[in-house]
Amino acid sequence: MSTAHRKMPIDVDRGLKPALIDSFKKLAPQHAIRNPVMAVVWLGTLVTAVATIAGWASTGFGWAVTIILLVTVLFANFAEAVAEARGRGQAASLRRARKDLVARRLDKTGRETSVPAAELRPGDQVVVEEDQLIPADGEIIEGLATINEAAVTGESAPVLREAGTDRSGVIGGTRVLSDRIIVRVTAEPGNSFLDRMIALVDGSNRQKTPNEIALGIVLAVMPLTFLILVVTLPFIGGFVDVKVNVVLLVALLVCLIPTTIGGLLPAIGIAGMNRALQANVLAKSGKAVEVAGDVDVLLLDKTGTITHGDRQATAFHVLAGVEAAQLREVALLASLADPTPEGKSTVELARGEDERLDEPEGAQFVPFSAQSRMSGVDLPGGRSIRKGAMDAIARHVQMLGGLVPAELEVRVAAVARKGATPLVVSDGKHVLGVIELSDVIKHGIKERFARLRAMGIRTVMITGDNPLTAANIAAGAGVDDYIAEARPEDKLARIRAEQTGGRLVAMVGDGTNDAPALAQADVGLAMNSGTQAAKEAGNMVDLDSDPAKLLAVVEIGKQQLITRGALTTFSLANDVSKYFAILPALFAAAIPSMAALNVMSLSSPSSAVLSALIFNALIIPALIPLALRGVRFRPASATQLLRSNVLIYGLGGVLLPFVAIKLIDVVLNALFNL
Amino acid sequence: MWWNVSCAFVLAAGRFPALVIPLAIAAMLAAKRRAPEGSGTLHIETPTFALTLIGIVIVLTLLQFMPVLVLGPVADHLALTQLLAR
Numbered sequence: 001m002s003t004a005h006r007k008m009p010i011d012v013d014r015g016l017k018p019a020l021i022d023s024f025k026k027l028a029p030q031h032a033i034r035n036p037v038m039a040v041v042w043l044g045t046l047v048t049a050v051a052t053i054a055g056w057a058s059t060g061f062g063w064a065v066t067i068i069l070l071v072t073v074l075f076a077n078f079a080e081a082v083a084e085a086r087g088r089g090q091a092a093s094l095r096r097a098r099k100d101l102v103a104r105r106l107d108k109t110g111r112e113t114s115v116p117a118a119e120l121r122p123g124d125q126v127v128v129e130e131d132q133l134i135p136a137d138g139e140i141i142e143g144l145a146t147i148n149e150a151a152v153t154g155e156s157a158p159v160l161r162e163a164g165t166d167r168s169g170v171i172g173g174t175r176v177l178s179d180r181i182i183v184r185v186t187a188e189p190g191n192s193f194l195d196r197m198i199a200l201v202d203g204s205n206r207q208k209t210p211n212e213i214a215l216g217i218v219l220a221v222m223p224l225t226f227l228i229l230v231v232t233l234p235f236i237g238g239f240v241d242v243k244v245n246v247v248l249l250v251a252l253l254v255c256l257i258p259t260t261i262g263g264l265l266p267a268i269g270i271a272g273m274n275r276a277l278q279a280n281v282l283a284k285s286g287k288a289v290e291v292a293g294d295v296d297v298l299l300l301d302k303t304g305t306i307t308h309g310d311r312q313a314t315a316f317h318v319l320a321g322v323e324a325a326q327l328r329e330v331a332l333l334a335s336l337a338d339p340t341p342e343g344k345s346t347v348e349l350a351r352g353e354d355e356r357l358d359e360p361e362g363a364q365f366v367p368f369s370a371q372s373r374m375s376g377v378d379l380p381g382g383r384s385i386r387k388g389a390m391d392a393i394a395r396h397v398q399m400l401g402g403l404v405p406a407e408l409e410v411r412v413a414a415v416a417r418k419g420a421t422p423l424v425v426s427d428g429k430h431v432l433g434v435i436e437l438s439d440v441i442k443h444g445i446k447e448r449f450a451r452l453r454a455m456g457i458r459t460v461m462i463t464g465d466n467p468l469t470a471a472n473i474a475a476g477a478g479v480d481d482y483i484a485e486a487r488p489e490d491k492l493a494r495i496r497a498e499q500t501g502g503r504l505v506a507m508v509g510d511g512t513n514d515a516p517a518l519a520q521a522d523v524g525l526a527m528n529s530g531t532q533a534a535k536e537a538g539n540m541v542d543l544d545s546d547p548a549k550l551l552a553v554v555e556i557g558k559q560q561l562i563t564r565g566a567l568t569t570f571s572l573a574n575d576v577s578k579y580f581a582i583l584p585a586l587f588a589a590a591i592p593s594m595a596a597l598n599v600m601s602l603s604s605p606s607s608a609v610l611s612a613l614i615f616n617a618l619i620i621p622a623l624i625p626l627a628l629r630g631v632r633f634r635p636a637s638a639t640q641l642l643r644s645n646v647l648i649y650g651l652g653g654v655l656l657p658f659v660a661i662k663l664i665d666v667v668l669n670a671l672f673n674l
Numbered sequence: 675m676w677w678n679v680s681c682a683f684v685l686a687a688g689r690f691p692a693l694v695i696p697l698a699i700a701a702m703l704a705a706k707r708r709a710p711e712g713s714g715t716l717h718i719e720t721p722t723f724a725l726t727l728i729g730i731v732i733v734l735t736l737l738q739f740m741p742v743l744v745l746g747p748v749a750d751h752l753a754l755t756q757l758l759a760r
Binding site: 226237242252575579593639 | 716717720722723725726729730733734736737738740741742744745746748749752753755756
């Protein structure tokens with residue numbers, strides 16, 4: 001969660017008016033039937049309307065109940081519409097990034113023609129140069145380039161993409177900052193990976209999560225049992241000579257069925273995906289987000305996740321006959337103008353051990369290029385300082401007429417054996433020594449793993465390193481377990497083993513070799529910087545390419561489950577007080593002594609029923625913000641979470657309506673003198 | 675005779691179909707894979723869970739039976755106390 005969290009600009013005001021219109025459109029029977037709880041309320045509205053017209057209840061009271069019921073349904077529709085509008089707003093802001101582009105297509109003979117990006121087909125090859133936008137999703141087949149993906153990811157730091165590596169994927173609409181690349185288009189225009197993902201976010205074809213389905217069944221059965229209760233009540237009442245009004249029965253039914261959760265359930269589901277998107281994670285379904293909340297084991301690739309993908313200078317190794325200070329000075333000179341992480345960390349390391357050194361006058365910086373594979377500086381007077389791969393430096397030194405000492409190979413091999421990268425430094429025709437570049441464990445990663453552990457998630461590091469290096473990094477990063485010298489099939493085997501043990505597994509990866517594991521895992525979080533195969537295999541893509549983002553996804557998933565549970569509890573707990581409002585009113589006419597049950601001392605039976613119904617309706621919009629935001633979540637044991645939420649939403653749900661219904665009753669009396 | 679037979683029939687109809695649903699749920703749960711216990715799973719042997727469960731059972735039962743309860747015993751009790759007070 002460390003990288004800049006660019007919040008998607010959500011235009012809530014713009015979403016409100018269409019949402020209002022949508023709430024009326026959603027009254028259509030074919031939509032209403034999808035939500036059984038609200039469908040019952042909708043039907044109840046019609047029954048009370050008919051009953052009022054037929055004169056079975058007093059006109060004023062009958063219409064009041066009818067209108068309140070209709071408003072209840074509208075509020076529930078509004079909750080869903082608002083959540084959908086927010087999702088659409090986010091999708092629209094993502095789409096805005098994709099404008100009409102002109103592509104420079106290469107034909108078979110290598111000739112260039114300018115065509116609109118919309119005419120590109122998969123397999124086409126296009127040239128993209130410095131300061132141009134990449135016209136479509138694709139893979140680099142030639143060259144390497146730094147690319148600004150801020151338009152899509154919100155991350156301002158440029159990223160490096162190179163042909164033939166795990167990071168060869170490029171996204172349409174992003175800008176090339178340096179170099180020239182040839183890209184093979186992999187997606188139809190308008191059907192690129194992001195387009196499809198954005199369409200899913202739109203919520204038009206949203207999948208329901210297993211949990212949502214289970215809760216949906218409970219919510220469908222509950223109105224059924226209450227329906228039996230309400231239908232049998234007049235007969236039981238008839239047995240003891242108590243007549244019950246139809247409108248009152250409908251009111252009782254509506255108050256009993258869990259309308260609060262029934263109305264907010266779709267909104268909660270959509271909100272989960274939206275919150276993931278706010279964290280810059282595109283989820284293919286809300287299902288994936290929610291499953292993330294139940295994850296037991298997290299597998300992650302070491303490089304780029306636990307350690308910085310870029311290597312940093314950690315030590316200097318001097319060759320025989322060379323002063324340590326000399327190597328430091330030369331390494332510093334070679335790196336002063338070098339903007340890469342290697343260069344910066346070399347400067348830091350050299351300065352940390354020595355006094356301050358500044359860039360000399362007239363120095364000419366020689367940047368790193370993929371061909372020369374070294375960088376450095378040319379000083380006035382013909383002194384050329386270089387650092388780079390061993391063979392490149394050896395060639396450079398030999399070209400200047402120098403000799404490569406035999407000791408160098410031993411030093412380089414020693415560094416390489418540790419799992420680090422050796423960088424050879426030369427001054428003119430003399431080789432001075434080796435800079436050791438090694439993967440440094442990311443700052444704060446230990447705390448994040450501790451947080452995951454507090455949530456009950458074990459972390460397993462996968463690395464190609466030898467067991468010794470792996471054990472070192474594992475201990476330093478605080479992971480629970482590690483697999484060293486891992487091959488792709490090892491990852492897959494580990495995931496299968498965990499799954500047979502009944503655990504839910506999350507996998508974070510970016511390479512094509514991660515794709516099978518991403519597909520096998522219950523939650524596969526692919527990095528946006530990764531290859532197309534990895535992104536297709538996973539069920540979520542992190543636009544920031546920050547692997548620790550899984551932590552955020554897990555929290556969102558858990559939060560979603562808890563929100564749903566909390567609101568269900570709240571909804572049912574509310575019923576207790578509604579009973580105390582409605583039951584005395586229901587039988588008041590026949591059994592006057594029933595007034596003893598009127599614990600809230602509501603002024604009249606009809607105001608009691610109306611107050612309960614108004615509370616029932618108002619609580620839905622009142623809880624929309626909570627449904628969209630989710631209940632507060634902090635890492636704690638499941639028992640602690642249950643206790644605090646039962647106290648807040650269970651006990652609170654029993655007590656709050658007593659106060660609220662009484663208040664509404666007082667207001668109603670003041671206004672209408674019922 | 676008719677009373678006995680019809681009563682038996684109603685009793686059976688009221689009791690057994692209702693039992694099928696919990697049994698079906700139990701069968702579904704039994705078929706699911708077992709999740710190993712960890713710090714992230716809910717421990718059911720705690721007072722918190724016990725009280726929550728009891729609370730839920732009481733509330734749900736109350737919701738289902740309170741109207742009939744109010745019509746029968748509660749109304750009876752209220753009528754009696756009123757008679758006695760007179």
